Amino acid sequence: MGSTETNNWTLWVRVRTVRCVVKPNLLIVMSDQHVPHASGAYGDTVVRTPTLDSLAARGTTFDAAYCNSPICVPSRAAMATGRYVHQTGNYDNASPYTGTEAASWGHRVEAAGIPLVTIGKLHYRGVADDTGFSDQRLPLHVRGGTGDLFHCLRDAQPPAPQLRGAVVGTARGESDYTRQDRSVAEAAVAWLTDEAPRDRAWAAKVSLVTPHYPFTVPGEYLDLYADIEPPEPLRSDPADWDRHPAVDFYRRSCGLDLPLTAEETRRSLRHYFGLVSFMDAQLGMVLRALVATGQAENTIVLYVSDHGELMGTDGTWFKGTMNERSVRIPMILAGPGVAEGERCGTPVSLVDVFPTVLDALGIASAKADADLPGRSLLELARRGTDPRRTVFSEFHSANSASGGFMVRYGSWKYEYHVGFPERLFDLAADPDELHDRAADPAAADALERGRKELLAICDPVAVDAEVRADQRRRIAEYGGIEAVLAKPLMTHSPTGA
16 A cells, blocks of 8 residues: 555544634635546445545544536536536536626625635636636636637537547546645635634635546556456447447447447546546645645535546447446535544535525525425435435536436436437436336326426427527537537646636
8 A cells, every 4th residue: 555545544633622713614626527436435346535535434424425517617617606506507517607697606605704715626607707716826717718619519519539539548647636736725725724713604615627528647646546446337339338329429429339348348447447546636735725724623614526427338438428437426524513533425416516505604595595406415415315305417518419418316216308308317316317207107196296397497499499599599609510520629627727
């Protein structure tokens, strides 16, 4: 076991419980494209995540946490505003949050006079916008203030073999993303050490860009998996692939309809695992600074990711489907008032972050927040598992032929893709989604409830039409489809944008 890993395993020293003299601080750490299936905290025995495992041991782990849209820009807008992307119009990676769509929790924190800093990726339009986050350090926003209009093309989009290249293009070393995350972790440590107030509560959001590809991994983290045989992805044999039309379209669009070789898959998984361990180590640096500065016992820590990673499931990679490995996210909460070593099965999502921030910092809700769909994770954790709660996700971006919608309620998951067959899975009995129960008479009640839960949130057909009209408008304003296609396709956001 290398020195980096050893240091992370011994991250958290047991601190004595003391009466807080100020309200707790709040530290949110967000990674990019981390699926809970790739962490020890969620039961994986291959991927080494000692920091997350330790955080889970001293907090509450949410076992049914979801993003509200499995792609970067919409997911981060939903987390900022506490609203669904069909409500705010942040549909795709070319419709970044500007601060005008709805107030963010940052607006509420700054209005309350509480020091707030963000360090790292935000993926909004730009630093000049009033998004509620005035103190942005090392921010990563969309390219050119518009993002990638390729995401608006949808069924007019040509195949993108570059995405296949992003999967197989593995390397050993440093990338812009690993260098960015090292800088972000160092900046967070410096802020906690030198600037974080000690006499009043503060809030900070630290956002890492790994384990999002490029699959270029520093040697010490790649070497952790040199002698490990990665588990075979779910349904890796093309004969077993999920053939739902929405999944088929996604696979073709990403240039993945020709399966990767077994060796390409193993190599890509090892590199993804290495990036997960690298990200875990950067998180470890930040949390050790909390301990070293005496702030750990008075700081609520929330770890989340913006979406998952398909990791070769059905021959697919990245995100953008309603598969569990795309929409599920890790969510771990620890600190004052949070039960240690507990697990909560209540369905939760990123829109719950907004009310969590207000609850953690003692900020009263504004009238405009009365219709927010989220609940405080602190409250939900205290109440234990509530199977009656429903959470929602939607997708309207690249590599999708039609709008995709999902609701999770209890153990059931209902999917609706406009123009395609509906789907239903019982995740308690079938966590790998091997058996679609939509046509099963024995599941008729669960299917009907799924339809009702979705319609209570939105009319999917109407939303799909509205989104497509907005995307066509933006393409036309840019100069048409040919103008969009003339731009180089981005496989990930450049750190220099």
